[in-house]
Amino acid sequence: MTSNSDIPSPEELVARAHALIPNLRSRTAACEEERRIPQANLDEMFAAGLFNALKPKPFGGYEMGWDTLCDITLEIAEGCGSTGWIMGVCGGHPLMVTNFTNEVQAEVWDTNPNAIVSSAKMTSGSFKKVDGGYVGSGIMAISSGSQHADWFFAGGSDIEGSDKPLSTLIPLSEVTILDTWQVMGLAGTGSHDLEMTEVFVPDAHAFxxxxxxxxAGLYGGLYKVGHRALGPYTLAAVVVGMSAGALSIFIEGIKSRTSRHGDKVADFQSLQLRIAESAAELDAAKLLIRTNSRIAMEYIGRGESVPRDIHAGLIVDASYASLLACRAIERIFYAGGAGELFLDRDIQRIFRNVQAGRAQFGLNWDVQGTNYGRWALGLEGKQEASEPP
Structure with a gap:
């Protein structure tokens, strides 16, 4: 049990995350090349207590809000996009674990207080009911952080002979990690597929x-209501944080850069305007994330669901924040010239990572913008799913 005297303030926890930016940034090339999060990144994040933000107090956590996780993720992503993705995704998974009994939660955190829980979605295969639990075989897709995780949560899995989906919590040691995440952006997240072969899942680990x-009912607030309205916000925070990091790098590079004719590039008005517009877009994107996550937490903190009209706005705003961030980095990337195209350059790496982040369904502007427009106009018909898979 974490006593209140051992819990940092949200501001202190965010400051700890901010302090890690230089170290994280120094390892971004290695993170991409190795296609996994450097262990040094994780060790520093564990030491700072960042993964404790949403963990329940009985297991050493701080029981903070989703808004704090968004603030932490913004900072971590400014240093390293892939590490920020793991922070935003796996940092929220204590909520998944609290769907299970205290005994199951103890299995996760008593042996290893720093246990990371990833997630995955079954794309082929199914579970069948047996005495005492379920047996499953199949492929679980895109499990971010799987190389570092101890457990994974899988929702929406098929059950033979049933039209009801199954949610499970399974040790990573029970499955095989397939080397499938060979991608152009966010390569370091290690979001590989998982293969299950006749894996037994006890009833206590499934619902x-x-x-x-x-x-249900073990904890209040965020643990009681859930995070459906806030799910995309840590992902948007990754995209915005990455773009903010790129802008910082761009500004520092411009300060000392000269043209081939010897002119100070910092004196070019066109670049000054590009910097200003990108900075304003990122300020607006951060404001959307921080304001909306706090609005949602006001309801959730009282154990109330977010009203439907506010929920609709929250979902579209998360997507729009990532759209603003994408515009911001595109503007400075194309101002960098041919010199920024080399694969050892930071801004091109972040540019690719931002495109990969925005490909996440919950941040897809075409989908989420259309959904909001249909809702605002009162149009009938099935909308696209709004929550991240």
Whole structure:
């Protein structure tokens, strides 16, 4: 149990994350080349207590809000996009674990207080009911952080002979990590597929969708209501944080740069305007993330669901924040010239990472913007899913 005297303030925790930016930035090339998060990054984040933000107090956590996780993620992503993605995704997964009983939570955190929980979605295969649990075989897709995780949560899995989805919590040691995440951006997240072969999942580690989870009622606030309205916000925070990091690098580079004719590039008005517009877009994107996550937490902190009209705005705003961040980095990337195209340059790496981040379904502007427009106009018909898969 974490006593209140051992819990840092949200501001202090965010400051700890900010202090890691230089170290994280120094390892971004290695992160991409090795296609995994450097262990030094994780060790520093564990030491700072960042993964404790949403963890329950009985298991050493701080029980802070999703808004704090967004602030932490903004900082970490400014240093390293892939590491920020793991912070934003896996940092929120204690909420998944609290769907299960205290005994199951103890299995996760008592042996290893720093246990990371990834997630995945079954794209082929199914589970079948057996005495005492379920047996599953198949492929679980895109499990960010799987190389560092101890457990993974899988929702929406098929059950043979049933139309109800199954949610499970499974040790990573029970599955095989397939080397599938060979991508142009966010390569360091290690979002590989997982293969299960006749894996037994005890009843205590599973519950059927639409039923009351075994851990329901153990905690209040965020753990009681969930995070459906806030799911895309840590992902948007990654994209915005990455772009903010690129802008910082761009500004520092411009200060000392001269043209081939010996002119100070910093004196070019066109670049000054590009910097100003990108900075304003990123300020607006950060304001959307921080304001909206706090608005949602006001409801969630009281144990209330976010009203539908506010929920609709939250979902579209998260996507729009990432759109602003994409515009911001495109503007400075194309101002960098041919010299920024080399694969050892930081801004081109961040540019690719931002494109990869925005490919996440919850941040897809075409989908989320259309959904909001249909909702605002009162149009009937099935909308696209709004929550991240």
């Amino acid at each position: 059927i969708g639409g039923t009351r989870p075994p851990g």
